[in-house]
Structures are given as C-alpha cells and as structure tokens.
Amino acid sequence: DRALQLHGGYGYLSEYGIEKIVRDLRVHRILEGTNEIMNVIVARGLTESLR
Numbered sequence: 001d002r003a004l005q006l007h008g009g010y011g012y013l014s015e016y017g018i019e020k021i022v023r024d025l026r027v028h029r030i031l032e033g034t035n036e037i038m039n040v041i042v043a044r045g046l047t048e049s050l051r
Contacts, residue, residue, distance in 0.1 A: 004022050012019055
C-alpha cells in the first residue's frame, strides 16, 4: 500500500510494474485472510505442535 501511495496515480497504470505487484498482493490478502487472522492460525498450529 505504501508503494502504491508513493507512485500516486502511476501506481494504477498497467505500464508500470507496481500495478501488477500490488494487485497480486491484494488478492492474497483477501483470499488468505488478514494478518491478524493468519497470526492466530500460526499460533494455534505452534501450540498444538508443542502438546
């Protein structure tokens, strides 16, 4: 998101590589869940493996 803000309107143009990178990263964030949810999933996995 910061990189997109840095590039301003150019960040949305397909001629620049940042557009594809940001688009691909946002898809992963939507499909896989927020960072907070991923932290909970990882923490559960770690605590279960210690049992």
